[in-house]
Structure formats: C-alpha cells, structure tokens
Amino acid sequence: MKQEMTVKVNDKFKAAYAAGYPLIEKEALMDTQMLKEEGALLRLTDAQGRFLARGYYGKQNKGLGWIWTRNEEESIDQAFMERKLAKSINRRQPYFDDPATTAFRVVNGEGDGFGGLTIDYYAGYYLLSWYSEGIYTFKADIIAALQNVVEFKGIYEKKRFDTKGQYIEDDDFVAGERGEFPLIVKENGMNYAIYLNDGAMTGIFLDQRDVRRTIRDTYAKGKTVLNTFSYTGAFSVAAALGGAAKTTSVDLAKRSSSKTIEQFSVNGIDYEQQDILVMDVFNYFKYAKRKELKFDMVILDPPSFARSKKYTFSTSKDYTNLMREAIAITEKNGIIVASTNSASFGMKKFKGFIDKAFKEEGKKYSIVEEFTLPADFRVQKEFKEGDYLKVLFLKLK
CATH class of the missing domain: 2.30.130.10 (PUA domain)
Structure with a gap:
C-alpha cells in the first residue's frame, strides 16, 4: 500500500x-x-x-x-484505474469505429482524470507518456489495468519527467509485441509514418488532426504553400493531398528532410516536386523577401520555445514579429495559418499578438477559421488551462 x-x-x-x-x-x-x-x-x-x-x-x-x-471511500488501486480507463476508452469509441483514422488520444491527462499521463493509440499500439515521477509510481497498476481493458498489439512508453526538462532515453517497449517501424497510421484517410521507439517524438502531433483536414479539404487546391517549423512535414502532406500547386517545408533540424521525404512517400507523393529545406526559418524569411517570393498560404506552428545559433524564439515574446515576417511574404487574399501550443496564455492574448502584427504592417485581415483541441483531447471544464491549442486561419485583405 x-x-x-x-x-x-x-x-x-x-x-x-x-x-x-x-x-x-x-x-x-x-x-x-x-x-x-x-x-x-x-x-x-x-x-x-x-x-x-x-x-x-x-x-x-x-x-x-x-x-x-473526490469520493472518500474510493481506493486508488488497479480496479480504480480500470474503471477510469474503461470510461476514457468508451468516450473514444467513434474513433475506434472510423477506419479512416487509426491514430488518436484515448487519455488526455487531467481531462480524463489522469493528471500527468497521456495515452495515445496508433493502429493497435498504445503509447503512454509520463510527465512526472509521481504518476510514474502508479505504472504497474495503470499498465495492468490497460491490459485488462483493451485489446492491443503492443504497449510503449515515454518518460518525460527529467528535472532538466529532457526526455529520459530508455527502452520504450513495455508489453505485447514490438512494432515494426515506421508504423503507418491513417488520419482522415491520409497516411503518416510514426515511430514509437525513436526518442520523445513520434513523428506527428495528433492534436492538429482537424487543422490538417481543413487545409487539405478547403484551402490547399492550386495554392503555393509555405510550411515553417515543419518538423516531419505533416501539414505539407495534407496540402499536397489537397491539390496544392507546390509545398515548401522549412525546418532547422537536419532530420526534418528525411522525415518529410518519408511522409510524402508513404502517401505516393513525388517529394522531388516539393521543396524541403533545412534552414533557420528566420533566415528563410530573409531569403524569401530578397527573392521576392510570395505564397498563397503560410503555416506558422512554432515550438513554444526554440533556440538556434542566431535566434532565441519564445511564443509569448516573439509571435508578433514572426507574424509580421509571414505577412510580408503572403499574397493578397492569401491565408496564414497561425498556431501555438503554448499553455501560458489564452486565445484572447494570442489574437492580440496577431492584431498587433497586422497593425504594425499596415495590413487588414479576417479570421475565417478557429480551432482549439479536437474532441479526443478531452478538456475538463474546471481546468480551461488544459485547452492549450490555438489555431487561427487568417485571410489577408
């Protein structure tokens, strides 16, 4: 006990x-x-x-x-975990029933009563991400409960609670059978290559599912698309599948190139017809201005904090300047997809950053789409801070 x-x-x-x-x-x-x-x-x-x-x-x-x-009579044991997990899984039944989407969240931390833990589903595999040493001490009961509640091919984990904020490298396999990676998952009919055994990230951020679908279905056709801070190019893939004339993906990480090529390839897209650049996004903005490049759509989804040799980027301090850079290379009547996953401020403040940028650039805009977390990323109404994602589709006037 x-x-x-x-x-x-x-x-x-x-x-x-x-x-x-x-x-x-x-x-x-x-x-x-x-x-x-x-x-x-x-x-x-x-x-x-x-x-x-x-x-x-x-x-x-x-x-x-x-x-x-809040029930004084309730014991915190394996049976308790099973009841909570079963409730969370049942809430996601529509996702399990949808063959076009095989990757989604089944436990969203405190939104499902598991503060400090998230569990994601990837085509038969479950991935647990532990965010504190405290929640990790409940691992035995939670894993045993999960095995009793779901059918699974394999279970993996990520330990993300190092005091220095670093991911704790370990053998991420927990139970079942080891996966063969990349594992190809579906999202609204699109394919994405993911890895459960290769560091902190899997290759796709599941919370942007609705945004990717909207880019593909509504905004991409015939457009030139710039995807900044592109990671593995997931937004670029969605745009290309939506009929974009061309996509340009820019990210500073060296692995982003091979990862983006892989994502295009698993969707049958000729990556050589797309531009994939490994460079600092701020340097790319300078290059684009110098070459007088303009795009019909610019996607801005920076990390909350990033550092390169020349720049340190913090969303709360620098998003306005980032937005100004994007405005300068967006065509008239073009679209900017402005996104942040920073939990340190709300939608109202985020809109303030954007409004300031447009005023400083002397340009006008309208908000045509607005997104927060998708339904599988359940948020507790008493804890609005849990709804960290903010995405706006801005149309330049």
Missing part, C-alpha cells in the same frame, strides 16, 4: 477543489514541508479536517500533483 498523507488546503482554494479543480497547486496547501516522496497519496482536507479529495504528489511544471478522486 502507498503511503498517504493528510494535507490541509487554504480556505481560498477550498471551493475550487470541491467544484472539481484537478491541479494540486503549491499555494493551495497549508504545509508542503511534509511532501518528500513523489507518488505519495495525498488526502486533501479543509482547515477543519473535512475531506475534499484524494490525489498524488508529483512535481510537474504545472504544480505539485493531481486529484484522483
């Missing part, structure tokens, strides 16, 4: 926890000195000792842990 400690909650946080707030914040606890071993169960009470919730201690950039249950 795990050690359980009783921790009192400050009065000003009491109502939030009673209402369903899932994050255990440092400021909410009256005494944090007793918190030593990550994974310890925490019995949260009010100042008078009345039960509020049961959670666990696990340091994450967001707080000190997450709530498991």
Whole structure:
C-alpha cells in the first residue's frame, strides 16, 4: 500500500477543489514541508479536517500533483484505474469505429482524470507518456489495468519527467509485441509514418488532426504553400493531398528532410516536386523577401520555445514579429495559418499578438477559421488551462 498523507488546503482554494479543480497547486496547501516522496497519496482536507479529495504528489511544471478522486471511500488501486480507463476508452469509441483514422488520444491527462499521463493509440499500439515521477509510481497498476481493458498489439512508453526538462532515453517497449517501424497510421484517410521507439517524438502531433483536414479539404487546391517549423512535414502532406500547386517545408533540424521525404512517400507523393529545406526559418524569411517570393498560404506552428545559433524564439515574446515576417511574404487574399501550443496564455492574448502584427504592417485581415483541441483531447471544464491549442486561419485583405 502507498503511503498517504493528510494535507490541509487554504480556505481560498477550498471551493475550487470541491467544484472539481484537478491541479494540486503549491499555494493551495497549508504545509508542503511534509511532501518528500513523489507518488505519495495525498488526502486533501479543509482547515477543519473535512475531506475534499484524494490525489498524488508529483512535481510537474504545472504544480505539485493531481486529484484522483473526490469520493472518500474510493481506493486508488488497479480496479480504480480500470474503471477510469474503461470510461476514457468508451468516450473514444467513434474513433475506434472510423477506419479512416487509426491514430488518436484515448487519455488526455487531467481531462480524463489522469493528471500527468497521456495515452495515445496508433493502429493497435498504445503509447503512454509520463510527465512526472509521481504518476510514474502508479505504472504497474495503470499498465495492468490497460491490459485488462483493451485489446492491443503492443504497449510503449515515454518518460518525460527529467528535472532538466529532457526526455529520459530508455527502452520504450513495455508489453505485447514490438512494432515494426515506421508504423503507418491513417488520419482522415491520409497516411503518416510514426515511430514509437525513436526518442520523445513520434513523428506527428495528433492534436492538429482537424487543422490538417481543413487545409487539405478547403484551402490547399492550386495554392503555393509555405510550411515553417515543419518538423516531419505533416501539414505539407495534407496540402499536397489537397491539390496544392507546390509545398515548401522549412525546418532547422537536419532530420526534418528525411522525415518529410518519408511522409510524402508513404502517401505516393513525388517529394522531388516539393521543396524541403533545412534552414533557420528566420533566415528563410530573409531569403524569401530578397527573392521576392510570395505564397498563397503560410503555416506558422512554432515550438513554444526554440533556440538556434542566431535566434532565441519564445511564443509569448516573439509571435508578433514572426507574424509580421509571414505577412510580408503572403499574397493578397492569401491565408496564414497561425498556431501555438503554448499553455501560458489564452486565445484572447494570442489574437492580440496577431492584431498587433497586422497593425504594425499596415495590413487588414479576417479570421475565417478557429480551432482549439479536437474532441479526443478531452478538456475538463474546471481546468480551461488544459485547452492549450490555438489555431487561427487568417485571410489577408
């Protein structure tokens, strides 16, 4: 049995926890000195000792842990995990029933009551991503529960809780049979090559599924498309399959070229007819201006933070300048797809960055599409911060 400690909650946080707030914040606890071993169960009470919730201690950039249950009689064991997992899996049944999409999220952290853990499904394989040492101490019960609840080919994991923010390299295989990679998954009928055994990333960000489909179905036909911070070229593939005249993919990482070639190839697209460039995006903007290049569509999906030899990019500080660079090389009546996965600000502030950029450039625009997380990335209404994705399709006037 795990050690359980009783921790009192400050009065000003009491109502939030009673209402369903899932994050255990440092400021909410009256005494944090007793918190030593990550994974310890925490019995949260009010100042008078009345039960509020049961959670666990696990340091994450967001707080000190997450709530498991508000039922005082509920034990945190394998049976508990099975009940929660079964509920999460059942919510995704429409995705399991759709042959055109074989990659999606089945547990979205606190949105499904598993703060600190996500579970993704890839064509018969399950991938667990652990975001704190605390949640990782529940691994045995969670893996056993998953094996009882789902049919699977194999189970993999990613340990993402190193204190320096680095991915912990390990043998990522957990159970079942090892996959043969790349594993080809489908997304709205498109093919993507993914790897569950090759570092922190799999090759595709599942939260952009609806955006990729919209690019393919509505905006790409006959257009020249620039995909910046292109990673493995997933947006470029969607654009090409939508009939884009040409795509240009730009990313600083050397592996991006071979990965993007692979994604085009598994869709039967001649990658030699596309431009794939390994270079700093900001240098590319300068090059494009010098050559007087313009694009019908520019896709901006930068990481929240990035560093190259010449530049340091932070979304909260630099998105306005990035947007100005994009405006300068977008055709009249063109589309800019502005995206960020930064959880440090909301949609209103994001729109403010964009508005400022257009004003500084003396240009006008309209928002023609707006996206947040897709339905499988479930968000808890008491924790709006969990809805981190913000995507706007902007039409230049």
